[in-house]
Structure formats: C-alpha cells, structure tokens
Amino acid sequence: MSALAYEHVATKDAPWPVADCDMINGGDTAWVLVSMALVLFMTPGLAFFYGGLVHRGSVLTIIMQCIVSMGLTAIIWFFLGFSLAFGESAGGIIGNPASYPLFLSLDPCTPAGYPMQSSGTIPGLLFAGYQMMFACITPALITGAFADRVTFPAYLLFISLWIILVYCPFAHWIWNSNGFLNQWGVWDFAGGIVVHISAGFAALASIFVVGSRKYASEEERTALQVPHNRTFVALGTGMLWFGWFGFNGGSALSAGGMAVFAVVNTCVSAGVAMFLWILIEWAHVGKPSVVGACIGAIAGLATITPCAGFVRPWAAFVIGVVAAFFCYGCVLLRDVFKWDDALDVWAVHGMGGWIGSILIGVFADPILGGPAASGEQFAKQLAAAVGTAVYSFIVSFVLLHLVNLITPVVPSDADIAEGLDSSMHGEHAYDEDAIKAKANKGGWGDDQEITSEYPQQAHVQPQFFTQEPQQPPQQFVQEPMQHMAYSEMPLKAYSEYPQQPPYSYPPMQQQQPQPQQVIYTDQQGLYNAY
Secondary structure: OOOOOOOOOOOOOOOOOOOOHHHOOHHHHHHHHHHHHHHHHHHHHHHHHHHHHOOHHHHHHHHHHHHHHHHHHHHHHHHHHHHHHHOOEEOOOEEOOOOOHHHOOOOOOOEOOOOOOOOOOOEHHHHHHHHHHHHHHHHHHHOOOOOOOOOHHHHHHHHHHHHHHHHHHHHHHHHOOOOHHHHHOOOOOOOHHHHHHHHHHHHHHHHHHHOOOOOOOHHHHHHHHOOOOHHHHHHHHHHHHHHHHHHHHHHHOOOOHHHHHHHHHHHHHHHHHHHHHHHHHHHHHOOOOHHHHHHHHHHHHHHHHHHOOOOOHHHHHHHHHHHHHHHHHHHHHHHHHOOOOOOOHHHHHHHHHHHHHHOHHHHOOHHHOOOOOOHHHHHHHHHHHHHHHHHHHHHHHHHHHHHHHHOOOOOOHHHHHHOHHHHHHOOOOOHHHHHHHHHHOOOOOOOOOOOOOOOOOOOOOOOOOOOOOOOOOOOEEEOOOOOOOOOOOOEEEOOOOOOOOOOOOOOOOOOOOOOOOEEEEEOOEEEEEO
C-alpha cells in the first residue's frame, strides 16, 4: 500500500478521522471494491494451487487450512488486527488496540489518508475491508511449507498468534505513516515485505520445527511428493494471477495511472518469469512441465509485488528475469540443504518478495509517485528486507514451540499414515479413497474384510438398498453375467409387477474371484472401486 495510513484529525470531540463525503471519489471507490473481491478470490485460488501440489491424502487438509484463514483472520482483523496495524501509533512500533475495534469510527464517508496524496479518496471502511483480504491470505501462504505435518488445532492457534505478533507489526511499521520503517523511508507497494517476506520466512522456520516428512522408502518418497492433480495447480495459478491484479493494482487505492502501471507490470513480470522458468527447467531436467510454468508465474508475481506501482514496464521485464533465475536458484539451494519446504514457499514467496523489495532501490522512478532509485534507497530496502526476514523467522520459530506446549503441532505417525484428510477431518477428497478405506475397515458386511486393493480370497456379499416405492412396487432382479469377476450382479429393472412375492432374488452363483473390478453397493447406490 506504499505506506498507507490514516491521517488522524485529533480533536477532543473527534479523536479519529473526521467524516467528509466530499473527499470520496466514486471511481476510486469502485476500483478498490472490485480489487477487494479479487484479493479474496486469491485465497481459494491458493487452495487449489496447493491442493494440486500435495498428494491425494492431504488435499482437503491444505484446502481447509487456506479456507479457514479467511474466517479466523477476518475475525481477528475485525476485533483487533486493523487497530494494531493502522491505529494510532505507539512509538512507531504498533497501533493502539482501542483505535478501531469492531471497525468503530469508520463509515462510508470517513476517508483513508494516503501520504502520497493530500488526503484519501476512498472510504476508511473500504480500506479496512481491503486490508482484511491481505491479512487473510498471508497466513495461508505458510501452509505450503509444512504440508502433511501440522495438526489442525495447532495451526489455528499458531496463525491467531502470528497475525497479532508478526503480520500486524509489519503492516504498522511500513504501511502506517507513523511506523518507524515508513518514517525511515522504506517502501513496499503491495506486500513484498508485509506479505511475502513475513510468510516466506515463517514457512522456513516451520520446517525446522516440524522436521522433514518420513518415508518408508525412496519409492514412497517419490510417489508422495509428485503433485497429485496438475489440473488443480493450473487452475489455482490462473485464479491467483487474476486476483493479483486486485492485489497490486488495488494497492494504488485509486483508479489512476499508478494502478495502471501496477496492473501492467504485474502481467509483464509474471509472463516473463513463467516463460524463463520453462526454459530453465527444460535445460535443467530435459522437459518443460506445467507445474514448473505455474511456479514460475507465481515467482514473477511475488517478486513484482513490492515495486509494482513504482517502476516502469521495462523494469518489470527485468524484474521478471531476475525472479525466474533467482527463485529457481533458491529451489535448488533448498534441495542442497535438504529443507523439506514441501511447496517451496520460502524459495518462491519469501525470496521473491525479498529480492523484489531490494530492487525498489534499483528501478524505482519517482515520477510514478514512489521513491527514487539510489544507493541510499537500496541500502534502506536491503536492511528492511533482512531485518524483517530475521524477525519473522525467530518469532515464528518461538511461536510454534510455544504452541507445541499447548497442543501437539506434529500429527502422530498413525494419523500421517492414515492421511490427514481422514485422521484430522474425517473426509476424503475422492470417493474411491473413501470406498477403499471403508472396505479395508470391514465396512461392507460382517463376513468381509478386504486387506488389499485387489482382494484374492474375500467374497463380497452385495447389500442392495431399496426404498419402499409408492406406486406400485417395482421389482429388482439380479441376473448373472459370465464376465463378472465376482458374484455381484447388476440390477435390471422389469416393468411387470408380480403379486407373489413382491420381491424375489434368485440364488447367487459362486465364482472364483479374479483381481478385476469389484462392485460395492451401499445406501447411496453403486460405486466402483479399483
């Protein structure tokens, strides 16, 4: 938000901003309203992106971690977070919690102050809502690092504390006009430091607390680390890219030239980084991949974020080039150090936001409304990027250990083996997984216990469920078919309605089971398990 903050009109009767509807611009308000919706759209996009990258047993777990942040963080932001970030400053360190609890003193005519303008042109209430969307997605970014390794209660407690102790202070330091980094001259257009460095280095800290994932063999490690649904990854990337126009473009807080530069630069950097990532991966591993292209695009988007409204498109092109090579190198470095950052949150988001924040000192053009590129600005951006990264890492590391004293952070081996979707949430992302799990637990009949995917000895006694029809009762008859592997018979409906008896089932023929398709039935109908 380029050092966004409220200008306080402090009087005895009006200690907070004074309402002035004449200052509100309808076009700016409309643009930020749309941008708010776009940023919200990014969190489900992140859920799809992360969900496709993990194995099928943890899809719902990581989606839940992303989605629940939209609810929990919004509550914290509403009661406390907005005041801590943008309230009356206490020494440039943190905001006064009593400034805007429950969004009090905010209304459709209370303007948001903006240091690069004489006054704000959008309602303060809209600004609070727009900032809420940033707060919601930031802790969700961390989840990709500790995929498969954190319990849900511990996650909820951790992000609650993390928002208060890391995210809100970062927002206050840089985006509040009275924050000490803002006063020193540090710039961050849309969250390179506040969002990406904070989340990326919290992600790095988390992997040192929860440790690496455990595998029985190298084959199992390879199988479980392969993205289970690349279609989800591509879909999530598209949703994130689309939403990023509101993330960066909306950070201008106006529908003017700065927003135009931010949106165009966002697309240029992402496109360049994506294509170069494809070429680098092609040269490195022999083939270009869809997943690689998607990760490259995210690297370009994260890197341009801190300087999107401060640089010209030619500079955005260069930043996209830097993003591709720098973030790809960080991925390789992560492999060298054997850090189990499951979805490369540190390498792409953390380091992308880190290098992008520093490049403000290299490419910023003051004509666009931001700082001027200089050695002094470069040094300030570097110091801020390093200092905030260290702060986020240390605080996140300590928080996770404290949370572990209250509730276990790492799931048990049994829960991990079962799959966190099932053990933590009692669900499966795919019906066939649910059917296999139920079958392996003997859930299909008292005389059946299936212990492998292709049962050799177990005979399956089908259980047909029929609802009592109203007019007239329809008979269902099983007819044997020679090509069936087991003695299950498909249902065939007849239009005749015999009187005696109303339902008739011929005796079933026993056949030698073969490792082929097994058909189960339950109260919901027929399912196929393979």
